[in-house]
Amino acid sequence: MLKPLVLSLAIVSSFGLPTSVYAEEFKILKQLENKPTLLKSGEYKGNYYVPSTLNTITWGYLPNKEAKPVLTVPSGSVVTFDTVSHEGLLEDQGRNAEKYFTSKGVKPEHVLAEAKLITDSKLKHDFHKDGPHIITGPLYVEGAMPGDILKVEILKVEPRVPYGVISNRHGKGTLPEFPKRIKHEHASAANPDAYGNVSIFTPIEKNAKGVWEGILKTESGKAIRFPLSPFMGTMGVAANTSEPVHSVPPSFYGGNIDINDLSAGATAYYPVQVPGALFYTGDSHFVQGDGEVALTALEGSARATFKISVLKAGKDKIPGNLLSQPLGENAEFWITPGLDEDLDEAMRKSTREAIRFLVSEYGIAEEIAYAYLSAATDFEVSQVVDKTKGIHAMIRKADFKEFTKVK
Template sequence: MPFRRHAFPRCLPVVLLPLAAAVHADTRESFVILEQLAPTATRLEQGEYAGNFYVPSSLDNMTWGYLPNRTAKPVLSVPSGSVVTFDTVSHEGLLEDQGRDPAAYFGSHGVKPDHVLQEAVALTSSERAHDFAKDGPHVVTGPVAIEGAEPGDVLKVEILAVEPRVPYGVISNRHGKGALFGEYPKTPAQADASTAHPERYGNLSIFTPIEQAGDGYVGVLDGGDGRKIKFPLQPFMGIMGVAADTDQPVHSVPPAHYGGNVDVNDLGAGATAYYPVAVPGALFYTGDSHFVQGDGEVALTALEGSARATFRLTLLKSGASEIPGKQLSQPMGENDDFWITLGLDEDLDEAMKKSTREAIRFLTEQYGIDDTVAYAYLSAATDFEVSQVVDKTKGINSMIRKSDFAEFNE
């Protein structure tokens, strides 16, 4: 795919994405921020995304710190098979320990006011309540109802594109969180921390610009002595899911059977995720966009930044032959090369057991092999990856190679 500086393809099967701007003075004027396409949820009639349904990150379409539940009102209802584009806003740069003022926070790192998303400014300057100590950090966009979806069905979510809306992100480490909490951050927290004095939280947020590298882009960290650490982007949405069957608030941090903050970095453009439907309409939502994340996400966050995500949402009715493993009680995924089963638990050992059990169940149901053979195969030929250890509920996912089962598809 040729690089296009001012145009954005509707389907991006690779991770080298054309970005909308650059922070450095010699290149920043050449780029255009991905501003919202319409003020309200609608179907687009013209432009690059013509024919897609569209959901902007307006105040009416965003929740902060919580996921939709069965009482949530859909911002849009679409038929099965629809392509839906969401504009999302990252929480990084918006939170109380960063001053709840994205224009000031990003401005302090050299970002011009017109390169700060207006939706971010609107959210933080609104009266929207957000308790830094109690609420989740994530800004979530949606939900979208899928016509005809009922409990027992499965929602198939094809990830067509994840496009950064801005040319910068943030990597954060906060007290009490991360794989090495108690050791990092090194600056102690103070009891009187507030949005007026965000430095008193003692948390660490590293602003990370994006630079062009050939036909793609890389994140750039200061390595000291004038040296730069550069790493390629692999954008994906940390939060995707369907509404939980409860009328109680659903915190945005721990992932669960409905999806949510699963943070599996293999579920980027070209991959497909599946979610068991628990409420009428399914109520799909997304947020927490990551420009790139290492397995484990050990410091607390990935390189987080605002993104535009495009999905095809297809309803699979209960019992449909297209449902992987014939049935689902929790999310799973696939890409061209692998089936991906999840294990979620507060205990990492238990998450490993759950991922293994789910992988065995999937193999026996999908391919009709004996469970002991499936267990042996997994031990010999399947990698189990730690998706994240920082979201209360930890995650491990299997990577089951599809090509190993070529004879089962003949």
């Protein structure tokens, strides 16, 4: 078994300005095993484990009903996934993880071995056609059948490396005038600068209070510092189709839903589409603002641990009863997403789902639910850059403390 590597190093920002050496040593989270397995020792003993290898990932697409599961686990299992961020690996960054990150001041031994393996491989990836995301899985969950709900409790999301990347690419951010760089026709992995895209290398470090922060150096040498809140941008179940499922637009099966409230301590619910559910994850974010306006969050490789359970239709208590799309919750809120290419329609869908949820969960009238949402619920824009845009309602649980379970 490979041991985590403890790291203390200086990082160079995208402007070539050195940051301070880390005051706190960072534990690089290296691959635990080279294939999916049940861990029998170490910090994650008793957890099932899925690494990101050439046999357990897809690049640019989500698993569909024909995807071969990388591991089978019983309902109620705790599963730890090691994921690899696509940022630093893509063609407009040279499709050479070691070269890209070492050019930013990272030592070769501090670049994840899996990242090097992926970019050194002959794994096909079309920058213009395929999605950017590296997806790990899928996981077959025993007993999961169409009509059931897969309950995914997010126990922990841990950065694997002390750095990430924030990118803005032509035609993909909120503002069409950015990036303000010329794109040339001869752009390729061998000539990445010709894409004219912007990727800002961003180290992370602990501040004086022990809180992890992202560090953006500016031209003046002064730094913008912001706290981290790691979460998985992509989680979901396989769609019931034999067609390729692009990794960018989220849908009723989950996928690239990018809701930053689904961090450690939250729970996500997915309607099962195919036997075994075929759960997957990827696109780890160290932190993301609502909207994700430039295109990406602070993207970085992460280790995610989940408890994954099957809720049987007609037997187990399912929040909101019959779900036809993902649902989220954390200690304070119920989270009802709305997804559509049109942001206005995404808002309507989120509102309709919030009304349906409140009526089903608490037995109140639609008119009361609608009035409550207008008076007391915030609707947040998760992202506007993933083709399908997302808005989600944040329904405060404490407002319903007088209610008991609806039978």
